[in-house]
Amino acid sequence: xxxxxxxxxGVGRKFELExxxxxxxxxxxxxDGRREVFCRPxxxxxxxxIFDLPAEQARRLGSILTGAHFESVDAADLSVPxxxxxxxxxxxxxxxxxxxxxxxxxxxxxETGATVVALQRGTDTFTNPGADVPLEPADVLVALGTRAQxxxxxxxVEGVTEFGDSTAGSAGGPTGGEAEATAGESADSADx
Amino acid sequence: MAPTDLLFEAGVVFAVxxxxxxxxxxxxxxxxPGYIVAGVVVGPNVPQVFSYSFVLVETREFIDLLAxxxxxxxxxxxxxxxxLDRLAAGRDRLLGAGAIDVGINGxxxxxxxxxxxxxxxxxxxxxxxxxxxxxxxxxxTLVDLGWIADPESETILGLLVFEDVAVAVYLSVVTAxxxxxxxxxxxxxxxxxxxxxxxxxxxxxVLGALVALSxxxxxxxxxxxxxxxxxxxxVRVVAAAVGVAGLALVLGVSEAAVxxxxxxxxxxxEHAQRIxxxxxxxxxxxxxxxxxxxxxxxxxxLVADVLEPLAALAAVTAASKLVSGYWGGRMYGLSERRSRRxxxxxxxxxxxxxxxxxxxxxxxxxxxxxxTIAALxxxxxxxxxxxxxxxxxxxxxxxxxxxxxxxxxx
Numbered sequence: 070x071x072x073x074x075x076x077x078x079g080v081g082r083k084f085e086l087e088x089x090x091x092x093x094x095x096x097x098x099x100x101d102g103r104r105e106v107f108c109r110p111x112x113x114x115x116x117x118x119i120f121d122l123p124a125e126q127a128r129r130l131g132s133i134l135t136g137a138h139f140e141s142v143d144a145a146d147l148s149v150p151x152x153x154x155x156x157x158x159x160x161x162x163x164x165x166x167x168x169x170x171x172x173x174x175x176x177x178x179x180e181t182g183a184t185v186v187a188l189q190r191g192t193d194t195f196t197n198p199g200a201d202v203p204l205e206p207a208d209v210l211v212a213l214g215t216r217a218q219x220x221x222x223x224x225x226v227e228g229v230t231e232f233g234d235s236t237a238g239s240a241g242g243p244t245g246g247e248a249e250a251t252a253g254e255s256a257d258s259a260d261x
Numbered sequence: 262m263a264p265t266d267l268l269f270e271a272g273v274v275f276a277v278x279x280x281x282x283x284x285x286x287x288x289x290x291x292x293x294p295g296y297i298v299a300g301v302v303v304g305p306n307v308p309q310v311f312s313y314s315f316v317l318v319e320t321r322e323f324i325d326l327l328a329x330x331x332x333x334x335x336x337x338x339x340x341x342x343x344x345l346d347r348l349a350a351g352r353d354r355l356l357g358a359g360a361i362d363v364g365i366n367g368x369x370x371x372x373x374x375x376x377x378x379x380x381x382x383x384x385x386x387x388x389x390x391x392x393x394x395x396x397x398x399x400x401x402t403l404v405d406l407g408w409i410a411d412p413e414s415e416t417i418l419g420l421l422v423f424e425d426v427a428v429a430v431y432l433s434v435v436t437a438x439x440x441x442x443x444x445x446x447x448x449x450x451x452x453x454x455x456x457x458x459x460x461x462x463x464x465x466x467v468l469g470a471l472v473a474l475s476x477x478x479x480x481x482x483x484x485x486x487x488x489x490x491x492x493x494x495x496v497r498v499v500a501a502a503v504g505v506a507g508l509a510l511v512l513g514v515s516e517a518a519v520x521x522x523x524x525x526x527x528x529x530x531e532h533a534q535r536i537x538x539x540x541x542x543x544x545x546x547x548x549x550x551x552x553x554x555x556x557x558x559x560x561x562x563l564v565a566d567v568l569e570p571l572a573a574l575a576a577v578t579a580a581s582k583l584v585s586g587y588w589g590g591r592m593y594g595l596s597e598r599r600s601r602r603x604x605x606x607x608x609x610x611x612x613x614x615x616x617x618x619x620x621x622x623x624x625x626x627x628x629x630x631x632x633t634i635a636a637l638x639x640x641x642x643x644x645x646x647x648x649x650x651x652x653x654x655x656x657x658x659x660x661x662x663x664x665x666x667x668x669x670x671x
């Protein structure tokens with residue numbers, strides 16, 4: 070995408086953007102802040118004016134176009150779509166009882182409540198791994214679930230015998246990296 | 262005259278300008294003709310109606326001063342916005358198209374001058390008046406009609422830049438020849454050398470110094486303008502522009518050309534945009550007074566006397582501009598349709614023609630037909646200014662009517 074710039078004496082500055090469909094967007098910045106936006110569908114056509122905006126409106130429109138305008142979304146709102154659930158990456162160790170099993174075969178969801186949404190093996194990613202994907206050592210499970218469900222999943226993968234939730238803390242969190250490492254760790258201990 | 266009267270006259274001047282501008286705006290016409298007519302209407306030359314004189318403005322000194330400031334700021338701003346990159350970018354095509362533009366229209370102008378019975382020098386003045394399009398009117402048309410976003414605008418703006426330089430050089434030469442030749446400047450003949458050559462050499466020296474300033478003097482000018490105070494900034498800019506231009510005029514060198522080259526020098530500094538912001542309103546105000554003063558000086562009776570040559574001149578040179586503009590557009594590789602637009606856009610003449618006319622009318626220019634040329638120029642600017650605007654506005658309709666076949670393919 071090429072941008073052509075040129076000075077218009079006594080008026081301001083002109084910018085021309087070559088667009089993928091062969092048309093051109095032409096923006097004229099007047100010295101007084103006014104902005105005109107034109108579109109020229111092809112080299113032989115005449116430019117059609119699309120906008121003629123005063124400075125403030127032009128800036129507002131520009132920030133919407135760059136996506137900067139709504140940047141100030143509250144970070145707390147981001148977790149809303151998932152509810153209390155978080156996503157964690159869980160390593161499958163070589164001695165895991167799940168090696169050789171499949172995700173549906175081991176009834177992971179029924180046992181732990183967590184949903185395995187993907188499986189990473191080296192550079193490959195299997196989304197929603199089914200009965201045709203037996204787990205191998207060094208696989209990474211990408212799991213969606215609450216913190217309790219994630220802990221339960223981690224124990225299942227590690228092969229830790231269930232003595233009850235009270236001892237779970239000592240087993241530590243999941244061995245793999247976490248999507249939100251710091252929040253995850255501190256929240257884990259606070260949960261106990 | 263008591264200062265109270267002076268202030269009142271100044272008030273009348275600006276009030277009339279405001280009305281003239283509003284009327285022009287109301288009829289979608291450029292303001293320059295509006296300002297000129299405003300000057301004519303209240304000037305000393307207006308015929309008495311019902312034995313009542315409408316003459317409201319009699320004192321010339323202060324108007325002449327403000328008008329002179331208008332010329333200086335006008336040319337200074339054009340120099341400030343002068344775009345060397347544009348000149349350099351399209352070098353080959355622009356030199357060709359520009360040479361055609363200035364060459365054809367200048368030659369036609371000289372021929373018209375001789376045909377009207379003017380002397381060689383007077384014909385040279387007429388050539389300048391008809392050859393140079395109005396940057397202000399042309400740019401306004403481009404923006405108003407949205408042509409500014411189309412490829413032909415590059416050609417048109419390039420031609421305007423070429424004309425800027427051409428007119429600056431032209432002004433310094435004709436000023437030296439006309440004013441220097443009659444000893445109008447303070448420099449007389451030295452040791453038997455003709456005064457014209459002394460003034461010419463002086464012009465070359467001054468302009469050369471200014472070009473050197475714009476090439477090597479940028480840090481100096483940057484330091485000169487370094488201040489946080491907007492007020493001091495403006496005062497310094499005005500001091501430089503008016504000071505240098507005024508000094509040039511004393512030496513018999515064209516103040517307009519000097520203002521232009523000084524503007525280009527300031528255009529190379531980091532302050533260029535700030536200067537523009539600071540000085541635009543001064544320029545608009547004093548330029549308006551300049552156009553008003555031109556009108557004031559114009560005797561409508563004299564314009565009426567030259568109506569026939571005026572019509573012929575306008576017709577011939579509008580046609581020659583159409584030809585040179587179209588040719589220039591084709592040289593830029595534009596389609597026929599876009600080249601026709603270049604042709605139409607270049608028709609209006611304006612501020613440069615009037616600056617040249619003001620020079621021709623100066624008593625120390627010593628032209629026998631100076632007043633006639635000035636009257637001709639004023640009428641000419643009014644006609645071509647309006648003609649150009651009307652042509653451009655109706656170009657789409659004309660296009661469909663006369664070039665239906667090629668319009669379809671475009």
